[in-house]
Amino acid sequence: MPWLIAAPIIGVASWIFDGIFIGATLTRDMRQAMILSVAAYLTALALLAPVFGNHGLWAALMVLNLARGITMACRYTGAERKATLHALKNRNAVDAPHPAATAIASDSSP
Numbered sequence: 001m002p003w004l005i006a007a008p009i010i011g012v013a014s015w016i017f018d019g020i021f022i023g024a025t026l027t028r029d030m031r032q033a034m035i036l037s038v039a040a041y042l043t044a045l046a047l048l049a050p051v052f053g054n055h056g057l058w059a060a061l062m063v064l065n066l067a068r069g070i071t072m073a074c075r076y077t078g079a080e081r082k083a084t085l086h087a088l089k090n091r092n093a094v095d096a097p098h099p100a101a102t103a104i105a106s107d108s109s110p
Helices: 001-024 026-054 052-096 099-108
Strands: none
Touching: 001 026, 001 052, 026 052
């Protein structure tokens, strides 16, 4: 039962960052964070599960969620910068007239 109480408290940061990174379409950054997190999880699993059994498995899962939250938090400022630049680039593309519309306007005579 204590693991059910700890899981949402420990995992909330990683789940919030999941939404941010997915919404910003920065899945490559998510993958990189997950690779590091899985390495931490496998290490914790190898150390804790043989000693503590099922509790070691749950503790390793908490390590995974904590590591995901930390690694994604470290990448957040870079992700925010990328998303801002992407939004500005797309906004400028939307504001610019389409080349075909410019050609049609220049062909018409008053």
